[in-house]
Amino acid sequence: MTDKITMVNGSVITPDKPVIPFIEGDGIGPDIWQASQRVFDAAIEKAYGGQRQVEWLEVLAGEKAFKATGEWLPQATLDTISEYLIAIKGPLTTPIGGGIRSLNVALRQELDLYVCLRPVRYFNGVPSPVKHPEKTDMVIFRENTEDIYAGIEFAEGSPEAAKLIAFLQNELGVTSIRFPETSGIGVKPISKEGTERLVRSAIEYAIEHQKSSVTLVHKGNIMKYTEGAFKNWGYQLAESEFADQVFTWNQYDQLKETKGVEAANEAQAAAEAAGKIIIKDSIADIFLQQILTRPAEFDVVATMNLNGDYISDALAAQVGGIGIAPGANINYQTGHAIFEATHGTAPKYAGQDKVNPSSVILSGTLMLEHIGWQEAADLIVNSLEKTIENKTVTYDFARLMDGAEKVSCSGFADLLIANM
Numbered sequence: 230m231t232d233k234i235t236m237v238n239g240s241v242i243t244p245d246k247p248v249i250p251f252i253e254g255d256g257i258g259p260d261i262w263q264a265s266q267r268v269f270d271a272a273i274e275k276a277y278g279g280q281r282q283v284e285w286l287e288v289l290a291g292e293k294a295f296k297a298t299g300e301w302l303p304q305a306t307l308d309t310i311s312e313y314l315i316a317i318k319g320p321l322t323t324p325i326g327g328g329i330r331s332l333n334v335a336l337r338q339e340l341d342l343y344v345c346l347r348p349v350r351y352f353n354g355v356p357s358p359v360k361h362p363e364k365t366d367m368v369i370f371r372e373n374t375e376d377i378y379a380g381i382e383f384a385e386g387s388p389e390a391a392k393l394i395a396f397l398q399n400e401l402g403v404t405s406i407r408f409p410e411t412s413g414i415g416v417k418p419i420s421k422e423g424t425e426r427l428v429r430s431a432i433e434y435a436i437e438h439q440k441s442s443v444t445l446v447h448k449g450n451i452m453k454y455t456e457g458a459f460k461n462w463g464y465q466l467a468e469s470e471f472a473d474q475v476f477t478w479n480q481y482d483q484l485k486e487t488k489g490v491e492a493a494n495e496a497q498a499a500a501e502a503a504g505k506i507i508i509k510d511s512i513a514d515i516f517l518q519q520i521l522t523r524p525a526e527f528d529v530v531a532t533m534n535l536n537g538d539y540i541s542d543a544l545a546a547q548v549g550g551i552g553i554a555p556g557a558n559i560n561y562q563t564g565h566a567i568f569e570a571t572h573g574t575a576p577k578y579a580g581q582d583k584v585n586p587s588s589v590i591l592s593g594t595l596m597l598e599h600i601g602w603q604e605a606a607d608l609i610v611n612s613l614e615k616t617i618e619n620k621t622v623t624y625d626f627a628r629l630m631d632g633a634e635k636v637s638c639s640g641f642a643d644l645l646i647a648n649m
């Protein structure tokens with residue numbers, strides 16, 4: 230009998246034969262989904278010998294949905310994911326500079342999946358542009374429902390843009406819009422509630438996984454009441470809700486001011502010795518330099534939507550690129566979660582059975598861990614390590630590895646299954 234995954238008292242309850250909806254995705258989506266699904270099924274079969282099994286339920290979004298229903302994101306898709314709690318998806322296309330708004334963002338907003346969780350770790354043998362890729366081991370908590378992704382934007386020349394600019398100038402005394410006649414305009418909402426639930430999740434994750442620090446990444450020197458507020462609210466939340474478990478740079482600064490630098494250093498050293506998590510912050514531009522030059526100093530990263538988008542792809546590059554960068558969109562209160570790769574639809578490779586399916590496959594291992602099927606997740610990760618160490622890899626790795634054998638997307642999945 231198949232059944233639904235549910236959330237009971239904050240815990241995910243998984244029946245032996247759960248229904249899990251999936252969205253195949255646009256562009257390379259069908260190639261990587263088909264490869265990934267075979268790997269998931271093989272790992273589950275090997276781990277549980279038929280006692281556990283996923284019943285995959287296709288739901289439509291993107292181009293496939295539009296062709297079939299005339300809608301890009303049918304309500305039935307949202308309803309089904311909402312009902313079954315957990316889903317996994319391939320990438321969906323978003324046109325640039327016009328056309329539909331992002332379906333990926335819409336899914337996150339509609340289901341209020343406020344955390345975009347993107348773990349970044351190195352797999353032995355993966356080609357990387359840095360000397361010590363193994364030093365990059367971070368988990369990104371990207372706020373997933375606010376910021377300029379809220380989509381409050383008005384086009385240059387539109388009556389809405391003219392009205393909003395006139396309001397800013399006439400009612401709020403704004404004089405700094407350089408070319409008001411020809412400006413498009415966007416709004417960036419960042420809330421205390423949105424910040425708190427994101428930072429709370431990041432600190433809880435750090436505690437559960439025994440991480441040593443959480444870094445709040447922001448551009449609060451320039452955007453004081455959005456990104457600067459994120460930093461302040463983040464510190465306030467850490468100090469009020471996790472007083473016994475953390476030490477913050479804000480506390481360090483206060484001690485330095487009142488008792489001097491030695492007292493502040495001593496307090497931080499004592500906190501570290503006691504295993505407390507250090508909550509620190511970094512301005513986004515220098516952070517992008519420091520993750521390259523001093524990656525070992527960062528652990529869990531909590532940031533807003535746009536910063537998190539940039540940081541995800543930058544960190545993915547450090548450990549071998551977007552072909553191996555998984556992710557999950559999660560609401561820890563309702564239990565809703567959609568697992569998906571960090572990369573997009575790579576349209577030039579669509580239908581060529583060529584690209585690396587590892588990002589969706591590793592997103593699937595996050596999903597298996599999330600539903601408590603750790604044995605199946607471990608089988609996949611171990612097999613991925615072995616397959617990469619054997620130098621049998623897709624084009625993206627093969628072009629940077631000496632002596633590698635280039636395999637197709639489906640061929641890579643075959644090897645993962647054989648190596649389990």
Ligand SMILES: NC(=O)C1=CN([C@@H]2O[C@H](COP(=O)(O)OP(=O)(O)OC[C@H]3O[C@@H](n4cnc5c(N)ncnc54)[C@H](OP(=O)(O)O)[C@@H]3O)[C@@H](O)[C@H]2O)C=CC1
Pocket residue numbers: 257261319320321322323324333551552569570571572573574575576584585586587588625
């Ligand atoms: N969550 C989602 O669904 C996302 C959707 N998108 C959407 O995807 C579309 C295309 O975006 P674009 O900016 O080109 O970014 P993409 O991530 O789709 O592709 C950029 C490049 O990354 C490399 N790449 C991507 N996926 C893989 C893979 N699985 N294996 C190996 N290499 C890979 C390729 O590099 P190379 O050319 O060097 O071989 C590719 O040309 C846009 O519509 C965008 O909005 C983007 C990001 C996320």
Ligand SMILES: O=C(O)CCC(=O)C(=O)O
Pocket residue numbers: 321322323331332333334538541571573
């Ligand atoms: O929605 C999109 O098209 C892009 C999304 C994206 O870049 C991301 O999720 O990292």
Ligand SMILES: [Mg+2]
Pocket residue numbers: 538539541542571
């Ligand atoms: Mg992105």
